[in-house]
Amino acid sequence: MKRTFTLALACAAMLAALPALAQDSLAKIKEKGVLTVGVKNDYKPWGFLEPSGKIVGLEIDLAQAVADKIGVKLEMLPVIAANRMEFLKQGRIDMVLATMGDTPDRRKIVGMVEPNYYAGATNVLAPKSANLKKWEDLKGRKVCGVQGAYYNRRVTQLYAPELVVFPSVPDALNALQGNNCVGFLFDDTLIVSTLAGGDPKWANYEMPLVSEDPQLWAIGIRIEDMDGPFGKLVKEMSVDWHKSGKLLELETKWGIKQSPYLIETNKKLKSAS
Numbered sequence: 001m002k003r004t005f006t007l008a009l010a011c012a013a014m015l016a017a018l019p020a021l022a023q024d025s026l027a028k029i030k031e032k033g034v035l036t037v038g039v040k041n042d043y044k045p046w047g048f049l050e051p052s053g054k055i056v057g058l059e060i061d062l063a064q065a066v067a068d069k070i071g072v073k074l075e076m077l078p079v080i081a082a083n084r085m086e087f088l089k090q091g092r093i094d095m096v097l098a099t100m101g102d103t104p105d106r107r108k109i110v111g112m113v114e115p116n117y118y119a120g121a122t123n124v125l126a127p128k129s130a131n132l133k134k135w136e137d138l139k140g141r142k143v144c145g146v147q148g149a150y151y152n153r154r155v156t157q158l159y160a161p162e163l164v165v166f167p168s169v170p171d172a173l174n175a176l177q178g179n180n181c182v183g184f185l186f187d188d189t190l191i192v193s194t195l196a197g198g199d200p201k202w203a204n205y206e207m208p209l210v211s212e213d214p215q216l217w218a219i220g221i222r223i224e225d226m227d228g229p230f231g232k233l234v235k236e237m238s239v240d241w242h243k244s245g246k247l248l249e250l251e252t253k254w255g256i257k258q259s260p261y262l263i264e265t266n267k268k269l270k271s272a273s
Contacts, residue, residue: 025225026070026228026230029072034072034073035063035095036076036077036094037063037074037096038079038087038092038220039055039057039076039097040079042170043099045255046254058253059097059098059099062241063076069233069237079093080146081146081148083148085220088110089109095220096110096219096221097219099118101217101218103215111221111222111226111231112218113221113231114235115238115239115242115265115269116218119215119216119259122151122211123188123209124138124183124207125176125194126206127206132183135158135159138155138160140160141162141183142164143161143162143181144164144166144175144176144183144184144185146168146169146172146186147165147167151187163185172184172186189256191207192257239269242266243269248263248266
């Protein structure tokens with residue numbers, strides 16, 4: 001009985017400590033004076049390198065807004081799909097703002113802030129000469145992809161391409177340009193942006209298929225921060241970005257076609273206030 005009572009006291013102490021641990025994340029960011037955010041540097045126009053070497057983009061503007069709100073300096077650490085959640089768990093970054101799809105499996109690993117700040121879907125960038133008409137045309141053909149992308153498994157299971165994965169988007173795109181695969185499997189937001197960018201090297205390419213599997217994007221934080229001060233701050237900012245129209249304005253700034261998801265969420269939150 002005494003052992004059971006002692007164990008109960010220990011559990012109660014651990015539960016009581018959880019809010020304090022969560023509170024520490026925001027306090028620690030303020031104490032060090034830096035918000036470290038995992039960002040993309042190869043995903044134009046959400047996060048990419050400009051000629052000077054500076055990382056810019058729509059997501060970088062959002063990361064800067066969070067740092068400004070807290071009153072600290074923004075530090076960016078480039079991440080890829082395969083390492084961004086691990087970097088967050090390891091404490092190397094405080095937050096992920098890197099085109100991360102919000103999936104049930106990922107929610108077991110990191111906290112996904114709602115409302116989601118964007119949405120994309122799956123498609124393929126391919127040379128027009130590939131003559132792709134439907135997803136089934138990928139069967140048995142080499143398709144370039146990126147490690148850790150959530151749609152790799154789904155597309156492989158449904159359409160049986162020979163998927164060849166690369167560490168980063170530039171690596172996969174270079175392989176596509178080198179005729180090492182028939183298409184590049186990725187989020188349609190990047191493909192649309194690539195085709196609309198005016199780069200002549202993509203003049204003979206297209207996005208030939210109907211986009212599938214719409215996916216919301218979320219800011220990722222540690223699970224223990226979700227109900228703490230840091231999580232609440234980021235959530236409040238995400239709500240305000242939608243209600244105020246800031247996200248729609250950023251789309252215009254970065255030359256992105258208006259997203260139906262942003263328009264719908266803006267109207268929904270404004271009417272609810």
